[in-house]
Amino acid sequence: MKALSIVHPGRRGKPASTAVDGVDLSVGAGEIVGVVGESGSGKTSLAMAVLGLGRTTSGSIDVDGIVPGPRLPLDQRAAIQMVFQDPHGSLDPRQSIGRGLRELRRLHKARTGWISDEDLLSRVGLSGDVLTRLPHQISGGQAQRVSIARALLLRPTLLLADEPTSALDVSVQAQILRLLKGLRDEEGLTILFISHDLAVVRSVCDRVYVMKSGRVVESGRTGEVLERPQHPYTQALLAAVPGGDARIPGLEAPAAEAPQVLRDELSQSRLATAGETA
């Protein structure tokens, strides 16, 4: 995305608020890129714009040639998938997991024939048993795996993960983060990862953008930014981490250097407008 600005109009006498202010952000194919910042820093406004659901006041977003917006054809819309914080929230409570998948396949025939339900579920660490269950009959971690499977089924160009583990127990959180990393490594999934949690971001993101009051105050390889934060805001975010250790136990942070394959990919910039996907 280039110079993206989002201004929410004021309501009931309140002044308009600039949620996103001139943000440049890029995600290379097969990368996991984090956007981190406190509540109100503009992360959700930015995510909504990437999904084509929110407003874009100025600037542009380009996801491998697709410009998100409300009138996108179904197939292009399917190329940008999302996983949200509430693991059960994105599943229809009246539909079994299997029926939900059938519905998705019916809507997106051309995109979804590449894998069976069983194989799809096994890629996210679930057995075929869940197919007959209703969402309330599975755990939060399982529901989040189902949400990821549903996104994966559509072979997205970009997966937008908005606080995907903040509603989960710590041990389940690590499992879901490991799953997302594994899907990137094995399937080349490209992920824009939104979180307020530095430990989570450090454990999965190759690069990170730190947002404050709608602006990116610092960005770079996650290891570098979090080991040697330059901006006082990043330093303050790190200082506020309980125990001072922004790490998820049992999860190794990505290497400070991008893997060679990723560097090659990035330098070829297969994505439109100088290697950008979002």
Ligand SMILES: Nc1ncnc2c1ncn2[C@@H]1O[C@H](COP(=O)(O)OP(=O)(O)OP(=O)(O)O)[C@@H](O)[C@H]1O
């Ligand atoms: N629909 C809206 N109408 C008016 N103002 C809004 C709207 N959505 C967000 N804002 C304002 O824009 C700013 C950024 O909010 P946003 O939700 O994007 O931040 P955030 O970092 O995602 O915070 P959170 O983690 O709490 O969701 C805030 O000042 C918020 O009050």
